[in-house]
């Protein structure tokens with residue numbers, strides 16, 4: 001700690017009169033009465049905690065015995081099934097229940113626990129990350145807790161990354177919550193800092209980099225995370241070598257040679273780095289950017305927020321049953337109240353519901369009035385549970401239920417918030433649902449995109465020895481802009497279990513249904529298929545010969561030649577597959593780039609919250625004994641510097657870049673010095689961000705620990 005001038009800090013300032021404050025980064029042009037420089041700071045690591053109330057555990061499973069479901073064991077001799085297809089051989093050693101057990105997954109420390117650990121106050125301080133997490137509602141207790149509530153949880157970023165690695169959007173959301181994970185103590189932190197604000201933000205790169213006289217920079221002693229090439233060593237030279245933090249294989253040939261003596265896990269160097277990730281569609285200069293460039297694109301944010309809102313929507317005074325088996329909080333998804341038995345032979349209804357087993361949301365499709373006569377029928381859903389494909393809505397379960405005061409068959413599938421059907425999107429004017437909105441012609445590229453996705457789904461279905469059976473515009477979901485999924489699978493397998501058609505026959509029928517659906521969409525008319533000549537005339541006029549020939553091929557799918565399979569079709573449209581694949585890769589790049597822009601925002605929110613918490617605590621004699629003295633005083637001035645700066649005209653500075661820059665420097669604890677002036681302009685301090693950071697940490701600790709509270 002170094003101090004310049006006197007008296008010491010406690011005496012250095014007294015604020016009286018109306019507060020007026022000016023802040024300047026340049027210390028030279030300001031009158032300094034008292035200048036104090038404070039010492040070093042430390043960084044804390046975070047653990048992971050999950051609070052859960054065990055009192056909510058209640059085993060109420062009586063209902064599950066009364067129903068048939070997919071897992072209901074039954075005597076199934078290994079005979080040919082009714083439709084002539086050989087049933088899979090049953091293992092005598094494994095029960096049906098065990099066979100359907102979820103695959104073993106090693107338990108991670110982040111997995112939910114049903115036991116709660118009382119959170120002490122100091123732990124609460126550690127649990128700084130607060131996230132809205134869907135409450136887990138134990139089975140049989142759903143009537144007590146029917147809506148999500150916030151749970152305090154801290155996230156460990158690497159763990160989250162492992163769990164959600166395959167889902168960029170989820171990762172984007174969760175990474176915004178991953179904060180304060182700093183693997184290194186502050187003293188070992190290399191003081192580098194770069195900003196995503198770009199050159200215009202004028203964010204300096206901090207010492208210990210110095211010019212080398214050649215226009216380049218050389219490290220001065222401290223470890224340089226950017227130097228991935230080790231210093232060339234003369235033969236026989238002995239010296240300490242450090243691990244290459246960016247090496248993928250430190251133990252490999254190169255790593256072994258250059259970075260010997262490094263054992264154990266290497267934490268990332270630091271995470272205060274912002275490097276814009278390409279591809280960059282345009283070359284923009286700093287002044288051409290705006291605040292939106294810093295955050296997730298507005299349209300994506302809006303879409304995700306709307307989907308969250310739709311997922312959490314509840315219906316308080318509903319006539320629907322409070323509970324259907326292990327589901328609660330039902331919300332209808334049907335757009336029309338009309339009973340329609342055309343597709344399945346029974347009126348079908350769709351609800352969003354929350355599972356009391358795992359707390360997640362599912363879509364329940366109810367077939368009203370269905371009576372199960374053959375238990376084997378419902379067990380046919382088992383095979384569907386194993387179909388895992390991005391173009392098919394995943395089936396999770398099927399069971400009979402009397403919760404709707406009738407005999408109903410319920411299918412449990414993935415819930416895709418705010419999804420529409422292809423019919424809603426492209427045929428709604430023609431089928432009278434939204435007559436005022438004309439259906440737009442579907443561009444060829446979009447139609448190819450649909451075809452490749454459907455082909456992808458059908459390939460997975462057929463490879464599993466199944467057939468989609470229902471393939472029509474009202475049973476294909478659009479879950480994002482041009483992202484579609486085959487919906488309502490498995491239903492006809494149960495409802496028409498006794499059909500005499502073979503699977504091969506049903507698969508060929510899938511190809512024909514596929515072709516008819518594309519023709520229908522191309523003509524924007526649900527009835528065009530009743531007039532095949534007119535339909536194909538229109539198709540020939542509107543689309544390329546390749547598309548038309550592909551659809552022709554599908555429509556002739558019932559021909560019983562060996563080659564007429566979905567695999568042959570996919571081979572035939574391979575050039576279009578490449579084009580769709582390329583679009584998917586572009587989207588993936590875009591999402592990764594968006595993700596990188598959101599990466600650090602959660603951390604800054606927490607830092608700002610900390611600052612807000614420690615500034616001006618009225619419970620300490622109206623702040624007299626809290627921040628009117630000591631290091632907390634300059635925290636207050638720092639708050640003014642960041643948020644209450646005024647320009648030379650005395651007008652408020654409302655520059656978001658200034659705030660983000662300051663907060664990033666604070667979080668990194670840079671050596672850069674700032675000049676803080678009291679509101680009465682009687683005191684000033686020159687402090688580094690590192691010192692402010694230390695003050696913030698210790699003040700926050702003091703606030704969180706009652707024993708140390710100043711009384």
Ligand SMILES: Nc1ncnc2c1ncn2[C@@H]1O[C@H](COP(=O)(O)OP(=O)(O)OP(=O)(O)O)[C@@H](O)[C@H]1O
Pocket residue numbers: 333334335336340343348349350363393413414415416417418419420421423424474475477487488
């Ligand atoms: N898995 C799901 N996740 C989210 N929403 C769904 C899901 N399945 C269907 N929906 C929504 O429910 C609505 C009704 O679906 P459904 O399959 O019954 O179509 P429909 O147009 O009503 O067909 P039909 O006239 O044959 O009943 C659709 O608008 C769709 O957006």
